[in-house]
Amino acid sequence: MTDELATLLxxxxxATVAVDAAMKHFTRVADQVRAAVKAAAPxxxxxxxxxxxxxxxxxxxxxxxxxxxxxxxxxxxxGGFGFKQGGRWKVHRRRYRAFCEAYxxxxxxxx
Numbered sequence: 001m002t003d004e005l006a007t008l009l010x011x012x013x014x015a016t017v018a019v020d021a022a023m024k025h026f027t028r029v030a031d032q033v034r035a036a037v038k039a040a041a042p043x044x045x046x047x048x049x050x051x052x053x054x055x056x057x058x059x060x061x062x063x064x065x066x067x068x069x070x071x072x073x074x075x076x077x078x079g080g081f082g083f084k085q086g087g088r089w090k091v092h093r094r095r096y097r098a099f100c101e102a103y104x105x106x107x108x109x110x111x
Contacts, residue, residue, distance in 0.1 A: 048092060048093060048094070049090045049091065049092055049093065050090070050091055050093050051088065051089075051090065051091070052066055052067060052070065052082075052088070052089035052090065052091055054091075055091035055093070055096055059096070059100055061105070066082075066089075066091070067089055069082065069099075070082025070083070070084075070089050070091065073099065075092060075095075079095065079098075079099065080092075080095065081095035081096040081099055082096075
């Protein structure tokens with residue numbers, strides 16, 4: 001019985017070392033992925049959401065037109081960028097920028 005127990009303990013130790021090594025590897029890979037995602041993301045000063053008036057000014061369209069676009073492209077829809085918070089419209093900056101690039105409009109100011 002003691003030989004059997006010693007064998008099981010050795011196998012457990014070997015398995016524990018293997019699991020620890022795998023966890024270190026996965027942690028290293030996850031850190032590399034996080035760094036790559038952070039490097040690929042544009043730096044917008046940490047502001048994901050801006051007020052509708054700021055986004056309208058930045059893109060060169062009227063607030064009423066952007067409000068209509070926010071209603072047509074809510075944040076929970078694929079590619080959507082607008083949502084209402086406390087009675088005020090907010091715009092997801094990166095998604096709205098992608099929308100403007102995908103659908104250029106005559107008369108929109110270039111910034």
